[in-house]
Amino acid sequence: MTLYLLCFLLFLVGLYGVLTRRNLIKIVIGLSFMEFSIFLLLVLIGYVKGGEAPILQPGMPATGFVDPLPQAMVLTAIVIGLATNAMLLAIAIRLYKKYGTFDIRKINQLKG
Amino acid sequence: MQGMSIIVKKVAQLLSGLIFMYGIYIITHGHLTPGGGFAGGAILAGSLILLVLAFGSDVMRLQKREAGSSIMESAAILGFLLLAVAAIIAGAGIFFYNYLPKGQLFHLVSAGVIPLYNIMVGIEVAAALFTIFLALVIYKEELKQ
């Protein structure tokens, strides 16, 4: 249970970072924190104590294996996370080029 | 972007081939061992990025390379899609059907279409990561000017 709570704590740390930091790059890092906390949670969901890699041969009982589905999900989610992070960083660099700063208080053309 | 010292260049040159080989190994054994297309592709991209970092390059050449790798990326995705669509024809109208013979367990040529998918994913990930890296470097270089 502690591990699950720690995952949730990591999620909250990331959310805190996104909400309070003023630097574009730090916001991106905060988002990554949130992302990885959920990946950890997913892997934990599939974990079985003492479980093995699920390679099933005919005639074997299907017990004592870890759940492979969350692992596949985490891999897919990592790829998606990579795409979003690359996109965010590219936009952050473009913003730096236009404004000459990473400070979101100075990047305020729009009212919201 | 400037290159680094002669020691770094030489070591990078020696290592990058090995790293590239390792990436290919990971990709081709994706259906047998942990790893597969994404992990192997990331390693391939790593070896390419290592070379660019060590030797440096001017913006023009970087842009040319970026165009090449982005074409490569699109082509790999199209190949993946083609394999999946080929299943519609080969597998009586089922998308993503594994239509090749499965072969024996733990052999290199087995598991039907999965190794082919892995190779396509590997090329795609390598090209995509390399493109992202080059795009970010090009932005930075343009920023300097």
Next chain:
Amino acid sequence: MESFIPLFVILPLAAAFLIPIVGKFVSGFQMTLSNLVFLFLAAAGVWFLFDSNTEAVSYTVGGWEPVNGIPIAIYLVADGLSLIMLAIINTMAFLSGFYAISYLKQYTAPDNFYALLCLMVAGMNGVVLTGDLFNLYVFLEIAVIASYALVAFGTGKEELEASFKYQVLGGIASLLILFGVAMVYWKTRTLNIADAATLLKHSHDRTFHLFVQLLFITGFGLKGALIPFHAWLPDAHSSAPSPISAMLSGVLIKAIGIYCMIRIFFNMFILTEEFAVILTTLGALSMVLGALIAMVQNDMKRMFAYSSISQVGYIITGIGMGMIILARKGDQGIAALAIGGGLFHMINHAVFKGLLFLNAGAVEYENRTRNLDELGDLSTVMPVTYGTSLTASLSVSGIPPFNGFFSKLIIIIAAIQGHFYLLAALAVVVSIITLGYFLKFQKQAFFNVSRFFNKLKIKEVPFTMCFSMIVLAILCLVLSLLVFPGPRDLILTPAVEAVMNVKEYSTIITGI
């Protein structure tokens, strides 16, 4: 029909990756290919919608049959609701893509534009077709990542800032949705929506249900811009190129916000009254506040963006009322009326809000500004834009005989029959406010003589832009036919059935 389903994802995806390769060597390839693909898919979508023989079908990706009645493959499901969404998405994609042929002359890199548009359409088609929770997340991310890039397409200061804001909030929303998916998987050990529904029915863990439902409503609420989560929408929708604004406002927030909400809350969870009340409150709040903020805007695209929030509020209010009635085990007929009104308004909103954004794009294309104070007297020089925007404005404000009137009327009738008198009154008042700010838009853009105005240089926009606007304006009139029993039974009733009848959805997938 069955073998057609994966084509809705395959074709735009293939087009998206062919364009960067072939488009480098053949000029004009990007427009031709993507518009042909969209036209074909739109025709297929509309045909399936009108073909009364079409039944709800599922498609098993990879050919993995269920084991012991437990579905293990990814299923693509096309029921009434999905078919409506498919028709809207692909029709709007075709019209926006066709409009963009002329519009894109202001920008460079049309290859990237059309590739990203194809990718976005592929993602949305996937979202509305899939019957698998994680697959839904993946397609949703494909659609929104493409839309992040498209919002920043102009690469000016405002576009980049809007895109960054959109990405941060959208990223948080995606993570909350993934969190919710993980929680559902933890509880049920399945990702199939129908399978999860049968398993969740037997669990009585109220805390768990409420927690997951809150995760999903926050996530999809952020994507669909309900009012406490709306901060990104006006910026993103007003900064994007106009055809993309039409796609974002007309289709994207419905496909990844409202559609996912309906699918997950009706077809997966057990309906609970307190949750339905939360949803309806959010809808009513969006409806009122969106309209009030839209009234004070001077930038026309921002005005339309806030108006989108308000109209999405109508849709959610209609559907939420249906949810409350169903949760109380009240009259099924009234619930069907409320949900049907919501879905009807969803179709109508895609048409008229898409048209309004295309009009705004046409005005901006000729005048280089979208500030209402600097515009004026365009009614004589841009007759097509004027006529179509008048149609759309009357439609969105609910003036008969346009389609917006009938859908709002159905929602209001359902509210009165279900004894939600406050909501009915609010809907009427907001409709009047909407008329107010759209009259302001009409007066300032098309009649008011402005001193900045140089009439000589301005002429009507090119043919492709006119064509899309005229088609949408005709649709504004034609769609009001949906209120009559014949077309209604053909199109709206199957969708309402699909939403209300949970058992049928799982029957399509498991075949039991």
